[in-house]
Amino acid sequence: MNKNKKIYLLIILVLLLTLPLFVSNLYYLHIINLVGIYTLVTIGLNILSGYTGQTSMGQAGFFAVGTYVTSLMMMNFDLPFFLALLIGVILTSIFGLIISIPAMKLSGPYLVLATVGFGEIVRLVLLNWTPVTKGAAGLTGIPFPEIFGLQIKTEKQFYYFIIIFVILGIYIAGRIAKSKIGRTFSAIREDDLAAEAMGVNVAGYKTAAFVISAMFAGLAGGLFGTFSGVTSPDSFTFDDSISFLCMSVIGGNKTIIGAVVGAFVLTVLSEALRVFQGTRLIIYGFILIFTVIYMPNGLVGIIENLKSKILMKKENKSME
Amino acid sequence: MIRYILNGLPIGAIYALVALSYSFIYAASGVLNWSQGDMVMLGAYIGFTVYQILNLGFVPAFFISMLAVAIVGIGIQRFILRPLRKSNAPAINVTIATLGASIIIRNLALMIWGPDAQLFPFPVSNKPISMGSLSITPQDILIVLIGILLMIIFQYFLKKSKEGKALRAVAQDRYAAVLMGIDTEQSDRSAFGLSAAIGAVAGILIAPIFFVTFNMGAGIGLKGFVSAVVGGLGSVPGSIAGGFFIGIVESVAGGKISSGYRDAITYTLLILVLWLRPTGLFLKKRKQKV
Known part of the structure; x- marks a missing residue:
């Protein structure tokens, strides 16, 4: 990492940590907190789709498992938040492992539909398994997390609480992307048969990608439950899975930072458009269509194009 | 048991039509149109408007609805698929763009027809005819008959007409078809237009079973897609078989096991089929070529 990049990172970090000082409006802070949670889901999706080339349109299913398991562990067994979250993430990963068994052999529309099916099964079980999940009414009174005796309950406290997870998530995902695992993921995306021929354990890596994406969604879900205080199957529909997919593709699914951009832009956009009501x-639909047609590699792709153009100009000048 | 199978036939015929529309687009143009379910919804609303509000008759309702929805389908091909093909965008972009179209169509329908569910009765009796322990309504018989009639016409068109032959050629090998001088742009257009029209008929047929609402498209669209994949995506007979199969499975699962878990059973079956037989239940297995 060069010096310039380090300075930029430091500036961004300071800005992030002081953000609540500038944003006094609680509603805005609430939206930013949601952006943080959605960012985590989208990061997982980017590792799955952008890096490994596997599309999931059932990410809301993993998100739901994380939310319900973490919340129920806190409510029914009085477990502290972090232990409940750990169980939630582990269970969500197991779901990722299970769904990867049929998904391994599938691609294109077949894989998409299998993940849609998974998401719908989770939602329908939440809706019908009333003794545990309280059915359509959902869970109410999900406890707040507690660290060292301090209860996290205001929007500002939640901001700092969530931002730590997001920064950690970005860091870990970045490390995975740059590692041998990340490069193998990309090799599988470009040509899984060729990768297989080179001796890559394609099935194993595809499973790993599913499990990682499920872990991120499960983690986000755990935060989502305690942050919202209430939850119901309505928050985990097919439309929510689509919305995660849109965040991933519109931000740019080939980079980790694309997930942050996508989650931010789409969440803020859908809130900002509320003034138009009906x-x-x-x-929103027109913006989706316009973006995927004119920015086929997402918003981050546009920025990167501009960057390389500027660099080319500079090089041309120095050559003269 | 036979009672539930019989009950599954009308909805099965409708699923078969929707499955057909997904398969047809996929075979001819290699993409999926995620707004296909909203074509069903639009078909139901336009049919309802022509028949119930404008009072132009039952048969004209079919033709006007098919024509109007076909134009919407062609519009999606023209304004979404064509520019995406030109920019060589990845397949996922087609998915998101057609999902965007689905959001737009659904909310336009909400603005035009309002949030209330509309009743769309057929001009035939809804009283069951009993045969021993079994019973079926004339309305259900009509739904199945119209569905099967359309499937036969469609199959005939694909096999006999020049356009149909061109479409089959493109479906078999797009690149070779281009070399043979077939206009693939035209085949994209036919696929989107015809599929939309088939969806419109499915919409009118489902209208008397369920109410007509602006968000009915998502559910029926997914079920149609599931039927297509279970039967064999890209194959006409496979999709039709898949539609009836899922219709019957739902009816049996809802009646014999649990109505709440009915759809969950369907999706579990889907995942099992995908796992064990990815090319669908009714097609021969194919190996991937390197």
Whole structure:
């Protein structure tokens, strides 16, 4: 990492840590907290789809498992948040492992539909397994997390609480992406048959990608439950899975930072469009279409294109 | 048991039509149109408007609805698929763009027809005819008959007409078809237009079973897609068989096991089929070529 990059990172970090001082509006802070949670889901999705080339349209299913397991562990067994979260993440990973068994052999529309099916099965079980999940009414009174006796409950406290997870998530995902595992993921995306021929254990790596993406969604879900205080199957529909996929593709699914951009832009956009009321979703739909047609590699792709253009110009000048 | 199988036939015929529309687009153009379910919804609303509000008759409702929805389908091909093909965008972008179209169509329908569910009765009796312990309504018989009639017409069109032959050629090998001088742009257009029209008929047929609502498309679209994949995505007979199969499975699962878990059973079956027989239940296995 060069010196410039280190300074930029430091500036961003300071900005992130002081953000609540500038944002006094609690509603805005609430949206930013949601962005943080969605960022975690999208990071997992980027590792799965952008790096490994496997699409999931059932990510809301993993998100739901994380939310319900973590919340129920706290509510029914009085477990502290971190222990409940750990169980939630582990269980979500197991779901990722299970779904990767059929998913390993699938690609294209077949894989998409298998993941849709998984997401719907989770939602329908949450809806019908009333003794445990309370059915359509959902869970209420999910406890707040506690660290060292301090209860996290205000939007500002949640901001710092969530941002730590997000920074850690970005760091870990970045390390995975740059490691041998990340490069193998990309090799599988480009040509899984060729990778297999080179001796790569394609099935194992595809499973790993599913488990990692499930872990991120499960972690985000655990935070989502305690942050919202209430939850119901309505928060984990097919439309929510689509919305995660849109964040991933529109931000740019080939980089980790694309996940942050996508989660931020789409969450803020859908809130900002509320002023249009009835036509809100129509405008949202048009923006989705416009973006994928004119920015095929997402918003981050556009920035990278500009960067390389500027670099080329500089090089041309220095050559003269 | 036979009672539930019989009950599954009308919804099965509708699923078969929707499955057909997914398969047809996939075979002819290699993409999936995620707004296909909303074509069903649009077909139901336009049919409802022509028949119930404008009082133009039952048969004209079918033709006007098919024509109008076909135009919407062609619009999606023209304004979404064509630019995406030109920019060589990845397949996932087609998915998101057609999902965007689905959001737009659904919310436009909400603005035009409002949030209330509309009743769309057929001009035939809804009273069951009993045969021993079994019973079926004339309405159900009509639904199945119209569905099967459309499937036969469609199959005939694919086999006999020049356009149909061109479409089959593109489906078999897009690149070779281009070399033979077939206009793939035209085949994309036909696939999107025809699939939308088939969806419109499915919409009118499902209208008397369920109410017509602006968000009915998502559910029926997914079920149609599931049927297509279970039967064999890209194959006409496979999709039709898949539609009836899923219709019957749902009816049996809902009646014999649990109505709440009915859809979960369908999706579990889907994942099992994908796992054990990825090419669908009714097609021969194919090996991937390197």
